[in-house]
Amino acid sequence: MSESLTPQPSAPQPVPEANSYVPPKWRTEPRFPDGPAPDPAGSHHERRIRSFQPRRSRVTTGQGEALKRLWGTWGLDIDGRSVIDLDEMFGGLPVVLEIGFGMGEATAQMAAADPSTGILAADVHTPGQGNLLALAERGGMTNVRVANGDAIILLREMLPPDSLAGLRVYFPDPWPKARHHKRRLIQPEFLDLAATRLAPGAVLHCATDWEPYAEQMLEVLTAHPLFENTQADGGYAPRPEFRPLTRFEGQGLDKGHVVHDLLFARRGHASPNE
Secondary structure, eight states: OOOOOOOOOOOOOOOOOOOOOOOOHHHHHSSSSTTTOOTTTTTTTTTOOOOOOOOOOOOOOOHHHHHHHHHHHHHHESSSSOOOOHHHHHOOOEEEEEEOOOOOOHHHHHHHOTTSSSEEEEEEOOOHHHHHHHHHTTTTTSSSSEEESSSSHHIIIIITTTTTEEEEEEEEOOOOOOOGGGGGGHHHHHHHHHHHHHHEEEEEEEEEEEEHHHHHHHHHHHHTTEEEETTTSSSOOOOOTTTTOOHHHHHHHTTTTEEEEEEEEEEEEOOOOO
């Protein structure tokens, strides 16, 4: 008797759960086992619209060696699980938070020029993290710490109220398309949070070469009740001498871009402990 040619039913395939989440490979496999974690906050914090775009570019040998050698001493993952003791971390220095430092050249220059101020520099770009660590080591700058992960979680979960002597946001992603404007960092909700972590009188310093974003920054900062423009005319500020002219900025200036600095001081009295 010949074998039946009728197709046989295949085994049923498992159906994934409706709410299952499979993180991208780059979030789960560490490139440097003793260095920055791929996704330090994991899934124990709510998933929200990110104001940054993780970049996966090549880490040079020097950057990789710096990550392996220095991360345990000068690096920290933003995991949102504990509050940082900034006095212990920086030996009692006043601390400025820098959100987004690129390759770290400007951060290193500012740290070298002002060793009496600690700089907590936050970014998600692994080559930049390694480069800044290498620059700090080469220059003997012990007033720099590199934070890996989402700066919102750092501000909200890991820094005490009124603990920052300043906040720097230089050349954040402008998200130029209208549908992406909600991803811009400088928004009223961000300012609400930042105001609770800045000490009274501490300055939020923003810089951008994207004119529409500069206009939005000026608008939302001027409207916020807990920030006051340091410029008497209520406009943009000249570039302070302490903010270095970066290579990126110089390229923009060569193309005719106009860079705007905004310096707004935190108003009011110390906020109650949260």
